[in-house]
Amino acid sequence: MPRSPRPPMREPSYFVLAALLDGPRHGYVVIQRVAELSGDRVRLAAGSLYSVLDRLLGEGLVAVTGEEIVNGRARRYYALTDTGREALNEEAARMAEAARIVTERAAAPAPRTLRVRPA
Numbered sequence: 001m002p003r004s005p006r007p008p009m010r011e012p013s014y015f016v017l018a019a020l021l022d023g024p025r026h027g028y029v030v031i032q033r034v035a036e037l038s039g040d041r042v043r044l045a046a047g048s049l050y051s052v053l054d055r056l057l058g059e060g061l062v063a064v065t066g067e068e069i070v071n072g073r074a075r076r077y078y079a080l081t082d083t084g085r086e087a088l089n090e091e092a093a094r095m096a097e098a099a100r101i102v103t104e105r106a107a108a109p110a111p112r113t114l115r116v117r118p119a
Contacts, residue, residue, distance in 0.1 A: 005090075006087055006090060006091075009091045011038070011041070012034070012042055012044060012052050013052055013055070014091055015034040015037050015038050015042050016034060016044075016052050016053065016056065017056070017061060017062070017080060017084055017085075017087070017088040018033075018034075018037050018088060019034050019037060020062060020078060020079055020080045020084070021080065021085075023079065024065045024077040024078060024079040025078060026076060026077050026078070027046065027049055027076070027078075030044075030049060030053075031043075031046070031049055034049075053078055056084065057078075059083075060081055060083050060084070061080070061088075062078045062079065062080060062084050063079055063081050064078060065077045065078065
């Protein structure tokens with residue numbers, strides 16, 4: 001049975017997954033990388049990041065790969081799963097197609113507009 005398409009991703013989820021493309025990272029580094037990748041459009045507070053990560057963990061898109069104690073605090077490392085990489089690639093393709101449609105139409109000659117005179 002064919003799999004139904006995933007719904008479009010929210011921007012924070014997209015950039016959290018993109019931040020994990022280069023390998024496992026812990027929360028603080030994910031926050032920094034998300035801001036960098038998004039050109040500072042997406043700035044996650046710690047609570048928001050962990051809400052996104054919890055949802056992505058539940059969906060099987062990320063996994064915890066390790067944990068260590070640093071300065072008395074637990075530092076958890078997250079990584080993309082194969083399913084997460086696939087979902088990220090699908091979303092990137094969806095956005096690219098949506099952008100292509102608009103840019104092609106914007107480059108085409110503008111249609112003539114009709115002037116309507118009031119009755």
